[in-house]
Amino acid sequence: MTQQSDGTHVNTEKVPGRTVGFTAMTLIILAVAFWMSRESSRLEINDSGEAIATGPALEGFRSDAWYLPDDELLGFVAVAAGSFIMGSNPALDRMAYENERWSNLRRQGSVDLPTFYISQFETTISQFAVFARSSGLDISNIDLTGAGNLPIAGITWTEALAYAYWLEQQLRESIETPAELRTFLESGARVTLPNEAEWEKAARSTDGRVFVWGSQPRTGRANFNSDALSPVGALACPACSYGLSDMAGNVWELTRSPLQDYPYDPADDAENLSADPLYVMRGGSYSDPINNVRTAVRGAADPGVRSDTIGFRIVISTL
Amino acid sequence: MATQPRRKRRKSAAQGAQSSPPDQHTTGFALGNFRLPLILIAVLLLLSFTSRVQQSDVLVWSFVAATVVLAFWLGYLLLLSSRRQEIHDFTVVLRPQHYVQALVQISLYIYWGYYWRPVYEHAWLIIAQLLFAYTFDILLAWSRRRDYTLGFGPFPIILSINLFLWFRDDWFYMQFLMIAVGFMGKEYVRWQREGRNVHIFNPSAFALGLFSLVLILTGTTSLTWGQEIASTLTLAPNIYTFLFLIGLVVMYFFSITLVAGMAAITLFAFSALYNASAGVPYFLDSDIPAAVFLGLHLLITDPSTSPRTPLGKTIFGVLYGLGVFGLYTLLEILGAPTFYDKLLCVPLLNLSVIAIDRTVRSIKSASLLNVWRADWMGGRANLAHMSVWIVVFAVMTLLGRTDGKHTGDSLPFWEQACTDGLPNGCERLVQLKSTYCNDNAAWACNELGVHYRQGLIVERDVGQAQVYLSQSCELKFKAACANLLDNSLVLTDDPHELDLRLLLREGGLNLMSASLDELHVRACEHDWQFACDSNGNNL
Numbered sequence: 138m139t140q141q142s143d144g145t146h147v148n149t150e151k152v153p154g155r156t157v158g159f160t161a162m163t164l165i166i167l168a169v170a171f172w173m174s175r176e177s178s179r180l181e182i183n184d185s186g187e188a189i190a191t192g193p194a195l196e197g198f199r200s201d202a203w204y205l206p207d208d209e210l211l212g213f214v215a216v217a218a219g220s221f222i223m224g225s226n227p228a229l230d231r232m233a234y235e236n237e238r239w240s241n242l243r244r245q246g247s248v249d250l251p252t253f254y255i256s257q258f259e260t261t262i263s264q265f266a267v268f269a270r271s272s273g274l275d276i277s278n279i280d281l282t283g284a285g286n287l288p289i290a291g292i293t294w295t296e297a298l299a300y301a302y303w304l305e306q307q308l309r310e311s312i313e314t315p316a317e318l319r320t321f322l323e324s325g326a327r328v329t330l331p332n333e334a335e336w337e338k339a340a341r342s343t344d345g346r347v348f349v350w351g352s353q354p355r356t357g358r359a360n361f362n363s364d365a366l367s368p369v370g371a372l373a374c375p376a377c378s379y380g381l382s383d384m385a386g387n388v389w390e391l392t393r394s395p396l397q398d399y400p401y402d403p404a405d406d407a408e409n410l411s412a413d414p415l416y417v418m419r420g421g422s423y424s425d426p427i428n429n430v431r432t433a434v435r436g437a438a439d440p441g442v443r444s445d446t447i448g449f450r451i452v453i454s455t456l
Numbered sequence: 457m458a459t460q461p462r463r464k465r466r467k468s469a470a471q472g473a474q475s476s477p478p479d480q481h482t483t484g485f486a487l488g489n490f491r492l493p494l495i496l497i498a499v500l501l502l503l504s505f506t507s508r509v510q511q512s513d514v515l516v517w518s519f520v521a522a523t524v525v526l527a528f529w530l531g532y533l534l535l536l537s538s539r540r541q542e543i544h545d546f547t548v549v550l551r552p553q554h555y556v557q558a559l560v561q562i563s564l565y566i567y568w569g570y571y572w573r574p575v576y577e578h579a580w581l582i583i584a585q586l587l588f589a590y591t592f593d594i595l596l597a598w599s600r601r602r603d604y605t606l607g608f609g610p611f612p613i614i615l616s617i618n619l620f621l622w623f624r625d626d627w628f629y630m631q632f633l634m635i636a637v638g639f640m641g642k643e644y645v646r647w648q649r650e651g652r653n654v655h656i657f658n659p660s661a662f663a664l665g666l667f668s669l670v671l672i673l674t675g676t677t678s679l680t681w682g683q684e685i686a687s688t689l690t691l692a693p694n695i696y697t698f699l700f701l702i703g704l705v706v707m708y709f710f711s712i713t714l715v716a717g718m719a720a721i722t723l724f725a726f727s728a729l730y731n732a733s734a735g736v737p738y739f740l741d742s743d744i745p746a747a748v749f750l751g752l753h754l755l756i757t758d759p760s761t762s763p764r765t766p767l768g769k770t771i772f773g774v775l776y777g778l779g780v781f782g783l784y785t786l787l788e789i790l791g792a793p794t795f796y797d798k799l800l801c802v803p804l805l806n807l808s809v810i811a812i813d814r815t816v817r818s819i820k821s822a823s824l825l826n827v828w829r830a831d832w833m834g835g836r837a838n839l840a841h842m843s844v845w846i847v848v849f850a851v852m853t854l855l856g857r858t859d860g861k862h863t864g865d866s867l868p869f870w871e872q873a874c875t876d877g878l879p880n881g882c883e884r885l886v887q888l889k890s891t892y893c894n895d896n897a898a899w900a901c902n903e904l905g906v907h908y909r910q911g912l913i914v915e916r917d918v919g920q921a922q923v924y925l926s927q928s929c930e931l932k933f934k935a936a937c938a939n940l941l942d943n944s945l946v947l948t949d950d951p952h953e954l955d956l957r958l959l960l961r962e963g964g965l966n967l968m969s970a971s972l973d974e975l976h977v978r979a980c981e982h983d984w985q986f987a988c989d990s991n992g993n994n995l
Contacts, residue, residue, distance in 0.1 A: 158600075158640060158643060162640035162645075165633060165637055165640070166666060169667070170673070173630075173671065174674045176674075176676055176679060177674045177676045293930055294930075295925075295926035295937075295940060298926075298940055395937075406941075407938040407945070407947060409934070410935045410938070410949040411949060411950070411952065413932045414929065414933075439932065440929045440930050441929075441930030441931065
């Protein structure tokens with residue numbers, strides 16, 4: 138360049154052509170397009186939850202059957218049709234809360250239920266992880282890093298329901314499904330959360346016991362008053378009704394019943410729609426004292442709440 | 457709009473030359489000339505240590521990468537200059553069309569950001585883009601062995617780009633690339649127009665148009681804040697009036713009234729025609745979306761990339777209006793986000809400039825050619841055009857076509873339109889409910905869940921229904937929870953109080969401080985029958 142008298146510069150050499158610059162610009166645009174299409178694929182993979190690990194094989198559970206228990210009925214236990222006593226009698230149970238009373242006139246009520254199947258164990262991390270991976274569930278708020286046989290916790294009520302619906306699809310479509318369960322499903326049953334009555338009957342059987350192991354407070358049969366979750370079925374409880382594990386303690390178990398005053402009547406579950414929904418949870422958790430792990434105790438949770446003390450188990454029910 | 461008619465530019469350049477004594481910018485080869493880009497690069501690097509940038513690793517690395525590229529480029533030029541004994545210099549030219557436009561844009565950022573805080577949080581990133589743009593532009597000019605015209609040129613380009621599209625933190629490197637492409641387009645994509653070698657495309661519109669196309673084709677719109685930007689402008693009260701007023705400033709100084717005004721008038725006219733014939737608004741909840749109203753003031757008014765004659769400007773404005781109008785439907789049909797409508801047609805319009813000029817020149821009728829210069833304008837054509845535009849805007853405002861409640865804001869209106877089978881009635885109803893559901897209006901999510909379960913106005917999708925019902929249920933809408941429990945149910949309920957705070961916002965901020973009575977009055981104005989009944993009971 139040379140300087141002119143007015144202070145500006147005039148180029149005396151050849152100015153570089155535009156070809157190189159134009160080519161560079163075109164390459165940048167193509168690279169951007171390529172990169173964005175890659176990002177697009179990456180987003181899709183994240184959305185489908187491919188990154189979720191289900192962990193290694195678990196003793197006592199079938200990795201080829203959605204990590205359900207390795208027994209004839211994939212961990213489901215039949216509860217025969219019939220009536221049972223629901224609610225608390227403060228004369229027999231000094232720890233009873235007011236919301237366990239049947240009515241102003243009666244302490245307890247009798248509820249008749251058809252046959253249903255309930256899972257022997259609380260739903261585990263491995264089981265939920267299979268569902269999350271398969272369905273593409275957003276797991277950003279769920280901790281799936283614990284041992285596979287720990288109960289899943291920190292899920293919402295809607296996620297628990299979603300798991301149940303997903304499992305129903307699997308059971309209906311799979312050849313692995315035991316004939317007994319398949320027949321029951323084909324008769325109109327569905328996989329879902331237990332309602333309050335189903336849960337309570339499974340917990341206290343027909344003898345009206347206060348605790349799942351009997352009517353006297355005991356330790357060593359359930360995980361309560363402790364500071365951590367234990368693997369499902371870790372504590373033996375031969376006296377527990379229907380051979381179910383962890384119906385007391387470990388995690389509160391969500392039900393499909395909205396919290397309403399007794400007497401229990403599922404017919405009014407879909408009434409008063411303008412009220413805030415709260416769903417009953419049962420059984421207490423590892424961090425609760427013994428009065429909260431009684432069979433009749435009624436807690437409740439907002440359907441969107443997450444807590445490391447709240448999990449669930451499933452039933453196959455015709456109701 | 458980024459530059460200004462030739463006549464004024466010459467004047468400004470002369471003023472600029474006077475304000476910069478020759479000996480200040482003709483110092484011969486020394487590091488001194490490289491000091492400015494060096495400082496800009498250093499400041500860009502320093503910005504990477506701000507807390508805003510440190511929020512994301514990708515953002516930090518985007519800054520570092522931009523710095524490294526610019527530093528290498530600068531080093532290469534320094535080496536080359538040293539070897540060739542070349543001088544790279546600046547010419548200081550402060551053009552009003554740049555700094556006035558920048559001031560107008562900054563005022564918009566301040567006003568908009570007051571009601572949508574992510575704008576203020578984005579300020580550091582805009583400053584970084586300005587630093588990058590200046591450095592890139594300087595290095596590009598020097599690489600082409602030109603003196604760099606130092607002024608406020610990059611300001612309108614960067615501020616304009618950021619008024620329409622910015623990438624999220626995890627993809628912010630794309631923002632730097634978009635700016636680079638904009639400046640490269642200005643430098644390398646040129647043609648001969650009226651004997652002068654000029655750039656074809658408006659730099660910001662070129663970059664926005666290209667990147668929009670790529671985002672649409674790759675389905676990656678979610679990597680940007682484009683949708684949020686387009687929908688949050690109306691959070692600022694009276695945004696149309698604000699845009700109109702700042703638009704008047706630009707119109708007064710730079711004679712862009714014909715282009716912007718005709719684009720707006722075309723859109724108003726076609727919207728009104730559609731509304732009259734179809735019974736529903738063309739755009740969902742406005743006659744001209746606020747972002748389009750902004751676009752017609754910013755993106756098509758660059759004199760060097762638009763026609764020069766009054767008739768040409770008129771045609772250009774009308775074509776923009778038609779382009780946006782058509783693209784809105786086209787994008788909708790293609791399933792792409794409709795907010796790209798205002799961006800995609802600008803490069804095509806830029807390409808049509810010579811054809812428009814040629815068409816105008818071919819017109820032999822003097823009366824037609826001079827229709828905008830009639831005697832009644834008293835020789836002040838632009839002021840006359842502005843007067844017409846002010847009247848048009850005032851009429852549209854009085855008719856409720858700009859700020860304030862719009863027919864399309866009312867959900868019961870769309871419910872009725874869907875029931876009556878009016879064009880797009882059901883699609884818009886679902887679209888509106890999706891918007892409110894995304895904002896966590898539980899009522900809207902339950903409605904969507906029911907629609908997807910029933911399959912009457914959308915294709916039946918049980919999985920999608922469950923997703924919406926779950927969201928609604930978690931937001932404490934009991935009907936949705938009941939629907940979730942029983943696949944045969946399609947329970948609905950009136951919106952709850954929190955829903956009303958969202959559903960009745962009319963494009964503005966959520967009504968979080970309104971009393972329940974006020975909400976019900978407003979809901980009744982929106983034709984929510986339950987609210988009218990409730991108001992009646994309270995009287």
